[in-house]
Structures are given as structure tokens and as C-alpha cells.
Amino acid sequence: MKRILLLVIILFGVNFASAQATATIVDDAPYNYEDVEVRPEFPGGYNELMNFIGKNFKMPEYEGNGGVLKVAFVIEVDGSVTNVKVVKDLGEGTGAEAKRVISASPRWSSGEFRGKKVRVLYELPIKIASQG
Template identity: 80%
Template sequence: MKRLLLSIVTLIIVQFASAQANTTMIDDAPYNYEDVEVRPEFPGGMNQFMDFIGKNFKMPDYEGYGGTIKVAFIIEIDGSVTNVKVVKDLGDGTGAEAKRVVSISPRWSSGEFRGKKVRVLYELPIKIASQG
């Protein structure tokens, strides 16, 4: 009888602990840029962000015909840029260079959802013109 009671209590504690862990992971998940009420913003706005990318992107020896690189990243609650990943790469180092440039971005203003600062997922397309 004591073993049965101990097993039930242990099961309840494990269920409670796993429920807490799931809630934390869901609350910590980033929101899509389009879904937040207050969108994160680069200092000076989007035109300044495009200028920042243009000034800092050093074109590698690219032999292709041009196209679009896509880089996804998270704007954290404090405005820092993390988890930079190349979603679409044109090759010849273009994706790595895009990742480098986005990684050195200054802090953004934070995004908000329902009055609370949240992490926001942003996907940036960078167009590369043909070199030849």
C-alpha cells in the first residue's frame, strides 16, 4: 500500500514538473515578425538596416548569376540578435558573409505581444546581383 501511494505521488510530481517545463519552452518560443503587436526595429529604421547591410557586406568571389540569400535570426527581448542561420545560400561564401554581417548588428528595439516583451523571429532576404 505504501509503495502504491509513493508511486502515485511520484507520478504526480513528475507530471507537474514536465508541465512546468513545457510551459517554459512555449513561453520562450519566438514569435513571427508579422504576428507581434509592436515589431522590433533596427536603430533608425529599416532604411538604416539596409544601409548597415550594404556597408558591411563584403562580396566574396561569387561566380553565380545572382539571386537572393535568406538569413533567419531571433531578436531577443533585450534587442540583441541571436541564432543567425542561413535559410537559402547562393554558395561561394555568400551565405557565410550574410550570417557574419547580421551577427554584428547593433541591438534592435524589442518586440511586444500583449504588452509583454517577446523574442521575435525575423527572416531577411538579401539580393545579390550578377557579377558578370
């Protein structure tokens, strides 16, 4: 009887612990940019973000026809930029360069949802002109 009671207590403890871990992961997931009440913003606004990219993006040896590459990243509650990923790459080093530039971004203003600062997922399209 003691073994069965001990087994039930252990199973309950494991189940409770795994439920807590799942809740933490879900609560920490970034919100979509469109879903937050206060959207994060680059210092000086969108035009300054474009200026920052224009000044810091060093065009690699690219012989493509141009197009739009996309970079997704998370703006943390402290405004730092993390988890930079290239969603759409034009190749020839353009995605890697965009990732480098976004990673070097200064802190943004943080996003808020229901009066609480939250992590926000942001997707940024960057237009690359044809080099030919």
C-alpha cells in the first residue's frame, strides 16, 4: 500500500512540474507585432531604422536581379534585439549581411500588452536593388 501511495505522489509531482514548465514557455513566447497594444519602435522611428540599415548594410558581391529579403527577430522587454533569423534570402551573402546589421541594432522601445512589457516578434522586409 505504501508503494502505491508513493507512486501516486511521485506521478502527481512530475505532472505538476511539467505543467509549470509548459506555462512558463507559453508565457514567455513573443507576441506578434500586430497584436500588441504598444508597438516597439526603433529609436527615431521607421525612417531612422531605414537610415540605419542603409548606412550599415555592406552590399556583398551580388549579381542577382534584386528583390526583397526578410529578416525576423525578437525585440525583448529591455528593447534589445535577439533571435535574428533570415526568413527569405536572396543569396550570395545578402541574408547574412542583413542578419549582421539587425543584430547590431541599438535598443528599441519595448512593446506592451495589457500594461505589461512583452517580447515582440518583428519581421522586416529589406529591398535589394539589381546590381546589373
